[in-house]
Amino acid sequence: MERLAVDTFRTNLVSDSGYFMLRSFPALATLFALFASLSCVMATPAKQAESDRFELRGTVINAATNEPVSRALVELNVPSGVAQLSGTDGTFIFTNLPRGQYVATALKPGFFNEEELGRGHAAKIAPAKIPFNGDLLLRLTPEGVIYGEVKNEDGEPIEGIRVRVMRLRVVEGHKVIDPEGEGSTDDEGAFRIANLQPGRYRVSFMQANRGIIRYVRDFNRKQEAEQGYASEFYPGVRDGESAANIEVKAGAQSQVTQVLKRQRLFEISGVLRGGDPEGAFHLMLRDASGDYLPENMKIDQKRGQFQIVGIPEGTYTLLARGLRRNRAAPEENKPMLSATRLVHLTSDVTGVVLALQPTNSVEIQVRDEIPPDGSNMLHQAVVRFVSLESTQYSPAIQAPIMEGERVTMAQLDDIPPGTYRVEATPNQAGYVVSLRCGRTDLLREDLTVAAGAALPPVEVTLRNDGAQLNMSVMDENHRRGASVVIYSEEYPRRSLLVQMDDTGSASQTNLAPGTYSLIAVEDADDLEFRNPLAMQRYLGDATEVTLQPGDKTSVRVKLQATQGLPP
């Protein structure tokens, strides 16, 4: 009897909580990857006689409760596409199917299917091989909801507060915060944000009538002290780092009550110098948690005057970006000027003078130490500047630039002042030997870009004489979905996450020589594997390996339990 992988998987794990949905699933992941790129190849039923037709039966179930899900749309990717709604008992039957392999997908508002839950790796989608004799189980994970109310100090509801929900997740070993949903309070102060995947969330509150920019010639100082609500995170804190991380479970509803206090609001006003009167500029205010808040401001483009009003007490970075017109080629306007200023706001701040300066450019130099192999391939690296103050800014360039058969120097333009994590990823098989900017070792340190100061070039050295590491997970019962972190204590930014295959093993080539700690985990989704603080607690049980250039080493790695995000 042919049983589907997804089915077998269920019998293994269904006992240990409804959380199995989120576990990795390597065999299927591989298949899914194939589907994504070659769906037409996968779904090629052979030509056959009419009599050679089969049925596909299945059930859609709620992954949190294992109850059937009625009225879910089940789609089968046969060439012409067929779809039906599951019955009240969650079942579906497709008939008259030719031999072949198909992917069945279930969809329903308020639920996430395996593909929607797939996070970067291991989308867990099962192809059904026809003829198929079992009951195909399709799991839908119910959404989470964050709801609640916003009141003032007198307990009265506040209407029109913008409520934002941000999800904490880990991407490439670094913690990131992504906006996930938004709502607004009604006249009863109530809000409701649904359609949340299981995960950790922060909730923020701000006045809705913000972000009004007006271009004026006359500025009037406001007459009275302005009162309003400051932007806050739940539970009543001003910065994101102190915000509560709300754990939203599949199918769960989390209630949140926020009390906002009316407080004195201030203004920042001043003038921009060094701009182009015929160009344009814009201003942004970034709060201490790196969030750009929509502000109400007045701007006189010609004279460079600005006035930002309605800002609560706090520490902010005022950023100005200017456009210098290129008179020879007006279409080629580029934002080329910038200025920043740290402002501690405890009363109105007026008379701020911001001097616009040209933004930095940095040259990317690649030292290619990969021996020629006869092909004309250019060895390149993608160099990315990830702003540590703002998650919204991370320009990247591929260097060197290919231009016919010649190699052209790459330059990354318009880098505003700030602190950056610089990452380099080789395009071909190879590894980054070193990554420097002047005296800064970018494999370990962040790069600070100061206004107006020229930056030395970023130098990337590439080699391909790295070591090969063959890894297998020891624990046979759980190694199917495991991942291994190849962690470098010396250079945490070199650390890699490798997904194990169906047999619990995998191979990684071109590892930079050095000592690594190997950590196998079942669920690496939330593992900040490039953050030394987050990895510290796994090192005791890690398998250590030292690699020389050209080594081929095989290692068995012990499975450890994941411990979630560090505080």
Added chain:
Amino acid sequence: MKPRWLCFTLPCLGPLCLATLFAAATCAGAQQSQRGYRIAGVVVDSATGAPVPHATVSVFQDAEETQSTSGEDGRFVFSGLAAAKYPLSATAHGYVREGYQQHGAYTTGIAVGDGLDSEHLVFRLHRQAVITGRVTDEFGEPLRQAQIILLSFDSGTGSRTPSDQGRTATDDLGEYRFPHLLPGKYYVAVSAHPWYAQTELNSATNSAESGFSANGRSSKPNVNPLLDVVYPVTFSPNATEGRTAEELILVAGETKQADILVQAVPAVHLHLTNLSTDENAQINFSARESLFGSLYEAVNTVSGQISPGEYEVAGLPPGDIALEVMQNGSQSRTSRTIRTNLRGSDSLAVAGSGATANVTGRVILHDQDESPEQGQVSLRNENNQNASTALQQDGTFSLSAVQSDTYKIFVNFPDGEEFIEKLSATGATTHGREVTISGAGDVQLLITAGQAEGELTGVAKLDGKPTSGVMVLLVPETDENLEENSHLDQSDSDGTFALAEIPPGKYKLMAIEDGWELERTNWSALQPYLEKGQPLEFSANEKKKVVVQVQHLKK
């Protein structure tokens, strides 16, 4: 006055969209005042007269809003204001958000300056009415992210055209809420698409989507007919036609629940013939569904060509629809709106089979021999069937296959609609701005478009004193459509008013105290006031200033 903020707040209740709209606005800043005038008063409950504490009161200078909160005694004050006229609005928990002495889109602006009393205002705030409800689909499950439309009929115009009072969306529980409503009669309707629907063409080969849900990945149609469904616009509790919709009559302070049950019905596939066979012609369709026979709601459709001149439009709801057919040829761009009642999948000849005429013509501007470089001319018959085309650079136009009927002519320029000063035709007869085409043959039109830039400002006075909050109405002297041709304002706190965009012609001006109760688009309702109306004649772009005597409302 007709404050700008009303234009924003009425169609969208969410404060978020307010922010977006204001963000785009660019305005000149208000003057700095050294003297600092004040606007002050008390917010009271309109029914009991009791002060309303903690009310949010706003004054607007251009688009800039300044807020103040009323004290425990309901009193509020704004100081440091320059001499000018300011719109004022207020709201409080459990109350309507409304302008000062608001009637429809009009409020009394507060004039501040020397000799003007702007400090003894009594802002009568109405307790809100609320409509809430839950929308459920045919499986008894909540319908989420469905658009809920709130409608009412304007009593002042006695119009049978409902107006859109606001929109909101259902949440994950299928629930919606319209707070801050004035007492009155409302209807709620839901516009949604079944989340599971799969709309595909039966026969066409090249498809184009106008909406979501079309799964265009298949080359052969293989749609489960149970999934080729739509939701017609549905009024509470489950009516798909306006005449059977539930009337929601709300008094101040009342909350009514209006649940809606939607039922998916098979989508209509429309087979269209007699379209342009020009290979270079691009043909697009846009369908709208009728609400109360006049207001229209967009429908997401899928369309495609079957063969030259033959198209299919899928995803249509049964019932009254308006289907706009846009043909972009290499030379011209024409559009026709067909209004029809769909009962099931059907075939429709776009150009009709009866006698048709080719209409050509030219638009010239008033007092000039020039023609506008850009614009559009439309022919609209009594059934609101519409055919339109863009003007060529020399002001000429051409519309083929126009059916015999009487049409009203409309001319639009990029900056707005123009009024038709003169219309003459060969091959057809004209009356005013109407042309009657009978039988086949060529028709030539000469249209003179005039600008309607006349302006009237003035003061409404009762017993020699400027009077605020009265209805000021300018109506054409001749028997014309009042809804289209009258001009309206409400006098501000200093009795002043302003009317704009007045076409040349003879008019009567009236100022009526409490006139907002009148059915002002009905000639017989206005009859008692016309006699004392002030006759005025406007030439093109003329600006006039008058004093008008206020008449009392005659019961």
